[in-house]
Amino acid sequence: MSAPTTTIPAARRRPLGAVLRRPSSAVAFAFLVLLVGSAIAAPVIAPHDPDAQELGNRFAGVSLTHLAGADEFGRDVLSRLLYAARIAVTAPLISVGVAVLIGLPTGLWAGRRRGIVDAVSGRLADTLLSLPALASALAIVAVLGPGLTNAMVAVGIIFSPTVFRVVRGATLSVAEETFVESATAIGCSTRRTLWVHILPNIAAPLLVQVTILMGVALLAEASLSFIGLGVQPPEASWGSMLGAAYRNQYDAPYAVVPPGIALVLTVLTFNTLGDALRDVLAGRRAS
Amino acid sequence: MTAAPLATGTAPDTAGALLSVRGLTLDLVGGTPQPGLVQGVEFTVPKGRSVALIGESGCGKTLTAMAILGLLPRAVRVVSGEIVFAGTDLLTCGPRELRRIRGGPVGAVFQEPMSSLNPTMTVGDQIAEARRIHFREGRRTAREHARELLDRVGIPDARRRLDSYPHEMSGGMQQRVMIAAAIAGEPRLVVADEPTTALDVTIQAEILELLRDLRRDLGLAVLLVTHDLGVVADFCDEVVVMYAGHVVERAPVRDAFRTPAHPYTSALLGSVPRSDHARTPLQVIGGRVPPAGSFPGGCRFQPRCRHTAPACAEPQPDTVVGSGHHTRCGRVAAGGLQPGREL
Numbered sequence: 172m173s174a175p176t177t178t179i180p181a182a183r184r185r186p187l188g189a190v191l192r193r194p195s196s197a198v199a200f201a202f203l204v205l206l207v208g209s210a211i212a213a214p215v216i217a218p219h220d221p222d223a224q225e226l227g228n229r230f231a232g233v234s235l236t237h238l239a240g241a242d243e244f245g246r247d248v249l250s251r252l253l254y255a256a257r258i259a260v261t262a263p264l265i266s267v268g269v270a271v272l273i274g275l276p277t278g279l280w281a282g283r284r285r286g287i288v289d290a291v292s293g294r295l296a297d298t299l300l301s302l303p304a305l306a307s308a309l310a311i312v313a314v315l316g317p318g319l320t321n322a323m324v325a326v327g328i329i330f331s332p333t334v335f336r337v338v339r340g341a342t343l344s345v346a347e348e349t350f351v352e353s354a355t356a357i358g359c360s361t362r363r364t365l366w367v368h369i370l371p372n373i374a375a376p377l378l379v380q381v382t383i384l385m386g387v388a389l390l391a392e393a394s395l396s397f398i399g400l401g402v403q404p405p406e407a408s409w410g411s412m413l414g415a416a417y418r419n420q421y422d423a424p425y426a427v428v429p430p431g432i433a434l435v436l437t438v439l440t441f442n443t444l445g446d447a448l449r450d451v452l453a454g455r456r457a458s
Numbered sequence: 459m460t461a462a463p464l465a466t467g468t469a470p471d472t473a474g475a476l477l478s479v480r481g482l483t484l485d486l487v488g489g490t491p492q493p494g495l496v497q498g499v500e501f502t503v504p505k506g507r508s509v510a511l512i513g514e515s516g517c518g519k520t521l522t523a524m525a526i527l528g529l530l531p532r533a534v535r536v537v538s539g540e541i542v543f544a545g546t547d548l549l550t551c552g553p554r555e556l557r558r559i560r561g562g563p564v565g566a567v568f569q570e571p572m573s574s575l576n577p578t579m580t581v582g583d584q585i586a587e588a589r590r591i592h593f594r595e596g597r598r599t600a601r602e603h604a605r606e607l608l609d610r611v612g613i614p615d616a617r618r619r620l621d622s623y624p625h626e627m628s629g630g631m632q633q634r635v636m637i638a639a640a641i642a643g644e645p646r647l648v649v650a651d652e653p654t655t656a657l658d659v660t661i662q663a664e665i666l667e668l669l670r671d672l673r674r675d676l677g678l679a680v681l682l683v684t685h686d687l688g689v690v691a692d693f694c695d696e697v698v699v700m701y702a703g704h705v706v707e708r709a710p711v712r713d714a715f716r717t718p719a720h721p722y723t724s725a726l727l728g729s730v731p732r733s734d735h736a737r738t739p740l741q742v743i744g745g746r747v748p749p750a751g752s753f754p755g756g757c758r759f760q761p762r763c764r765h766t767a768p769a770c771a772e773p774q775p776d777t778v779v780g781s782g783h784h785t786r787c788g789r790v791a792a793g794g795l796q797p798g799r800e801l
């Protein structure tokens with residue numbers, strides 16, 4: 172028997188490479204690298220202490236010392252933007268992490284076992300999904316107390332039914348495949364079948380969902396911080412900076428611009444990458 | 459390779475049998491319940507022998523094989539019967555024991571090699587999996603065994619192939635990998651559900667040749683589900699003919715082919731195209747297998763049988779007509795009918 176000469180489509184081998192070949196997602200990826208880089212390097216590259224107040228400089232405009240101006244307490248906006256990038260990276264990770272932690276095992280379990288387990292967890296997920304997301308996040312924060320971590324855990328709980336549904340649906344279809352049967356026929360336990368045989372085969376839709384949820388989580392963080400339930404002063408997040416800019420719009424109307432741009436670009440980045448991943452991985456399924 | 463240690467306390471009437479299926483009856487439950495999908499199926503697979511399960515599509519042969527592996531669809535329920543493998547009833551032994559047996563003493567090969575292999579796992583890992591589960595081998599030892607197994611099933615350059623993914627291989631090679639995975643647990647019985655149906659004719663012959671070698675070298679018993687009579691004649695010692703959920707005839711292959719004792723068997727044999735009868739119309743069996751739920755009373759084959767008589771409406775008991783030769787046709791058993799080989 173001769174070795175087969177079929178060529179494997181590049182997308183199948185390296186989904187990341189295929190994503191980066193698209194100009195839009197290459198730009199998005201570059202921005203993400205830049206964002207993570209500045210979040211990590213914030214203490215080194217920030218021109219000022221983000222929390223140092225200089226009341227003489229209130230609402231100072233753009234200058235050489237304050238490249239993006241200063242806020243209501245005379246704090247350097249650029250430095251605060253850079254430090255806030257750390258929140259923009261970690262906060263969605265917490266939410267999505269919590270959502271995956273809850274949604275992935277339950278989704279796998281429900282999709283594999285079906286029957287009563289599926290019915291009960293499905294109804295529960297539907298109930299959670301029917302609640303308005305931010306309002307429920309507010310309720311959870313009211314119980315846990317304000318603060319970034321609590322807020323993002325709350326958002327993660329709100330997201331978990333979305334992850335559950337994606338995982339359950341993908342598991343339902345993969346579980347019908349013959350290779351799951353043959354894994355059972357080889358003596359795999361249910362747990363092993365789920366984690367070793369089914370999980371890698373549902374990774375594509377899960378990855379897409381997770382990427383898109385990152386963007387949504389960032390918006391949720393900004394919303395909660397905007398109304399003061401997320402990060403607590405003096406710490407900066409883009410949402411809380413927008414909130415401050417909103418409160419001082421008559422003194423410094425331009426202050427919404429820097430955090431607004433940062434927020435829009437970052438959410439767009441996550442969405443672009445999510446869409447690109449979906450397209451590439453969908454093509455991979457079809458081929 | 460040695461057989462895995464197993465209890466061997468078999469019931470007296472099936473002495474020597476590695477697997478014995480007795481009175482297996484399966485019902486379809488749920489939406490439109492259909493009782494008797496498979497009814498009263500009886501046969502044995504002796505140690506080291508190869509038994510064919512044949513019949514048209516929809517006769518229940520795959521369901522019977524899946525029942526042995528504990529892989530019945532959710533909507534199918536076992537109503538009665540036992541499936542005793544080396545002293546253990548697979549239908550009542552519980553999930554733990556079943557896990558120990560599947561992939562260990564009982565291996566399985568399915569029809570579509572491409573869809574039977576996990577596309578996200580290297581073939582080496584998939585073969586090693588049975589070793590790791592059943593012999594608790596470490597990664598390295600299991601990998602070394604996987605390499606030996608790939609070698610054994612005739613895959614060239616086994617060491618490099620360990621890290622291939624299934625889609626990088628041809629269908630024939632994938633089926634070799636499946637076979638390697640099935641024998642990795644050192645089984646005594648391999649259940650092969652149409653292992654060659656999805657393959658090219660030339661590859662079919664190679665795969666059968668491989669199974670034959672493995673049977674001889676490892677002392678494997680094989681239960682081969684097929685509808686290819688050529689494969690049966692070539693490969694099997696005994697044949698179990700199923701029709702519409704019933705076993706209508708079982709016999710040593712030679713007897714079944716020379717003196718079939720059921721009109722269905724003889725009709726099946728008659729519908730094999732033969733080169734020495736070129737330019738004559740091909741014999742066919744008129745009609746099709748009735749769907750479960752609309753089986754006729756008495757002999758289930760009677761609406762399509764050429765020899766139907768009033769007596770066929772009565773239930774047809776399983777009758778012995780020769781050494782190891784059973785039929786479910788009362789008229790043949792009573793000597794009133796000799797179906798012979800219809801040509």
